[in-house]
Every structure is written in structure tokens, then in C-alpha cells.
Amino acid sequence: MALHGISVLELAGLAPGPYCGMVLADFGAQVVRVDRLGARRDWSFLARGKRSLAVDLKRPQGAAVLRRLCARTDVVLEPFRYGVMEKLQLGPEVLRKENPKLIYARLSGFGQSGRFSKVAGHDINYLALSGVLSKIGRSGENPFPPLNLLADFGGGGLMCTLGILLALFERTRSGKGQVIDVSMVEGAAYLSSFLWKSQETGLWEKPRGQNLLDGGAPFYTTYKTADGGFMAVGALEPQFYKLLIKGLGLESDDLPHQMSMSDWPEMKKRFADVFAKKTKAEWCQIFDGTDACVTPVLTFEEVAHHDHNKERGSFLTDAEQGVSPRPAPLLSDTPAVPSSRRDPFVGEHTEEILREFGFSQEEISQLTLDKIIESNKPRAHL
Numbered sequence: 001m002a003l004h005g006i007s008v009l010e011l012a013g014l015a016p017g018p019y020c021g022m023v024l025a026d027f028g029a030q031v032v033r034v035d036r037l038g039a040r041r042d043w044s045f046l047a048r049g050k051r052s053l054a055v056d057l058k059r060p061q062g063a064a065v066l067r068r069l070c071a072r073t074d075v076v077l078e079p080f081r082y083g084v085m086e087k088l089q090l091g092p093e094v095l096r097k098e099n100p101k102l103i104y105a106r107l108s109g110f111g112q113s114g115r116f117s118k119v120a121g122h123d124i125n126y127l128a129l130s131g132v133l134s135k136i137g138r139s140g141e142n143p144f145p146p147l148n149l150l151a152d153f154g155g156g157g158l159m160c161t162l163g164i165l166l167a168l169f170e171r172t173r174s175g176k177g178q179v180i181d182v183s184m185v186e187g188a189a190y191l192s193s194f195l196w197k198s199q200e201t202g203l204w205e206k207p208r209g210q211n212l213l214d215g216g217a218p219f220y221t222t223y224k225t226a227d228g229g230f231m232a233v234g235a236l237e238p239q240f241y242k243l244l245i246k247g248l249g250l251e252s253d254d255l256p257h258q259m260s261m262s263d264w265p266e267m268k269k270r271f272a273d274v275f276a277k278k279t280k281a282e283w284c285q286i287f288d289g290t291d292a293c294v295t296p297v298l299t300f301e302e303v304a305h306h307d308h309n310k311e312r313g314s315f316l317t318d319a320e321q322g323v324s325p326r327p328a329p330l331l332s333d334t335p336a337v338p339s340s341r342r343d344p345f346v347g348e349h350t351e352e353i354l355r356e357f358g359f360s361q362e363e364i365s366q367l368t369l370d371k372i373i374e375s376n377k378p379r380a381h382l
Contacts, residue, residue: 001028002334006074006168009034009066010050011057013079015123015148016156016184017107018044021077023161025049026327026336029075032353034066037374039346048318049339053354054347054374061372063088069357070095070102074177075164077105082117092179103167103177107160109151111183123148123184126155130188135195139209139216155187206261212236218267219244219258222297229280230297231287233271243292247283248274316340347376 006029010021018033025031031050035042039054056062067090070076076095078085085091085106092104109126110116116129124145127133137144163180171177189196195204203212210216219235235244241258245251248271255270256263275283280296287294298306304315304323316326318340327336350373354364367373 001337002331003028006030007072008032008075008077009069009073010077011079012036012039012042012044013107014044015046015152016160017077017079018042018046019153019157020105020107020160020164021050022046022048023157023327024075024164026338028334028336032069032349033344035346037347037371042343042346045343047343048324050344051349051353052344052346053350054376055350056372057088057090059372060089061367061370063090065354065367065372066090067095067098068359069353071098072357073099073102074168075103075105077107077160077164079107081108081110081120082112096177096179099177101171101175101177103164103171103180105160105164105167105180105182107156107182107184109156109184111186112181123151126151126184127188129185130155130192132188132192132195135192135204135208135214137208137214139207141209143208150191151184151188154191155189156182156184159184159187159190210261210264216261216264218264218271221268223272223275225275225280225283226277227279227281231275231280231283232295232297234293234295236293240291240293243290244294247286247290247292247294250274318342345376345378347374348378350375 003024006024008021008024008029008031010017010031010033012018012033012035021031021033026049033042033047033050033052034057035052035054037054037056042052055065057066092106096102096104106112108117109121110119110129124133127145127150128143130151132150133143133145135143136146160180160182163182167178167180198204204214205211206216208214213220215221219233219241222230222232224230233244235241238258242252245255250270256267278286283294284296296302300323303309309315314326315323316338317323320342327338351364354367354373355361359367364373368375
């Protein structure tokens, strides 16, 4: 795989950090998740393809263990607020002095500087500070967070992955690693570059929820069907809009012009009345294979069974029969081969990993005795 031979130490966290680590593992990197002692399980749900090492980093002996590992590692990924790693004597200055090739990825909500760098936050806060949240929501309603996808996973985890890959590529030329400062605020804002660059075009001149691409247009929104399902409509271009009108059984001559914004609220009601007369399956029969840009809003239960997704193998089933998306993008020569094994227990591979990094059995036994490390092997059920 593309990242074969790349070693990553991922300090355990939630959401964006584990996602970044999982993407790297999916594409071939050897990812070790560094867990806290006493943790009963991993709550990130994004441990595919990783191994787990449990160590107490708050004690000097535990920090020394991690420093020894980082001396032979390509990437360290840490998800803490500014200053946490420095307090543990595990900051980039210390670790990169021992390993100049180390790529040190710092993934946090507000970044490593600025007045918010030391305060807590979550996706909704980062999205709010980026400006993006102000643009999302229905007309006349409060801004509405689109799950925790944009800042946590788009602006955070995926942007961090990009930074790591860029640093790995640059290292092939300079031979040196570097520090990556990933702010989820800035990552979410960067994702929204189109919104910023199109400010003067009139695309966003109306209040939130009344514009072309934010649910204001009757031909770019969702509609409820007779059976309680939903259809997504994205017929922006005139030729696609014409096919939408045809599929709905309406006549263009009886409707206002497509881009008559003052008529959009009434057109929405009319389209909603039509969509409510047929089931989701019936609308699929009408629009499937056309360029009307009308698709079913699939539930998680439906998505893996949709013909298109089945044909491409877009979803995977793991050893425990859990369904999840196949890694993307699909590389022609070195595609991702995600692990189908269960996620690791916390500390399951502690001794195995330490031995690989040159720790003797005597050292491992002493660290265990001193409660610096923890090993939790799975028990056989007879």
C-alpha cells in the first residue's frame, strides 16, 4: 500500500485524531495508538488497523518510554491543547532533537497559538469561529450544526492527514521532519474557501436558507415522499431542471422561471405536494438513470444495498459484521486494504510493541511492576 513502511504513534483522543490515524492505517501505515492506563475500551470507534500500547505518560518513566519510541518513528500525532505535551517533556523541541526526521502533527480545535489555544471546545465551537456555521440552517431558524463532520473530520482529521502526507513528501527532499499545526477552526474555514471567494457573485446575498445552495431553491433541497422517505434534488442547470419538471409531471409553461427567487417559496410547496404523492421507490423508478439530479436519501440501513454502491464495493463488512465505508480515494496500483479484524483492546499489544522497539523482557517486566505500562491480552472463552 502507499504508506507501507511508515510508522505512526497516535496519542489516544476522540474523533479527528483517531480518524486521521485510521486513514493512515487504511493506506498501509503501521499505527500504534498510545492509550491511557485503566481505560476499559477505546471510545473513538476509529481503531481499524491499529495496535494499542497502554502507558502512563504523566510519570517520567512513561514519558521516557514514548521518547524512546519516537526516536525510531516517522510520525507522532497528538490531539491535545497547547502546552500539554510540553508539560510532559514530550514537546516537538525535545522529540525532534532526538529524531530530526520526526514529523510532529499537532491536531487541536483552536491551534497552537491565539487566545483560545488553551480552552476547551467541540466541533460546533470550531465551526462557529470559522464563520461556516453562520451559513448553515433553514430560513428564519438558528444556525444548525451538520453533525460533527465539518470541523472534526473535514477541517481536523482529514486536513491533518493532508499535512502529514505533505510533510512526508517534503522529507524525501530535505531529509527532515517538521511540526504541523492543525487548527480545526482554520481547517473548516479553508474547506469553505468557495464561500469566501464567491461572496461578490450574489450567491449568498439573501439571508441564510434563502439562497441557491443552502436550501432556498426549490430545485436544490429535499422532499418527503408518501412512505416517509426523502428525495434529494439538485437540478441546478436548466437542462437538468427541465428533466426534473418532466419527472414530476409538471409543465414548464405553468411554472415561474426557474431563477425567479421571489417565487421559490411557492414553488417549494408545489414540488412538496407532488413528491408526497409517491413513495421513495416510485420516485427512484422515475428518476434513476436520468440527468434530473434526483436521488434517494438513503438511510444507513439502505446504503450498502443500493445497486450503485454494491457494484463499486463502496461499503465493507468487517469480522464482526459491522458495515462501514471503503477507504477513499481508490488508487489504481496501491489501493487501501483496510483491516477486517476487530479493533484492538486497550493495551493489547503493549509488550509486543515494546519488544519491537528494542525493550528487553527485564525492562518490560519492571515497567509493568511499576505500573508504567499495562498489557491486556484477550482471554480465551472455553
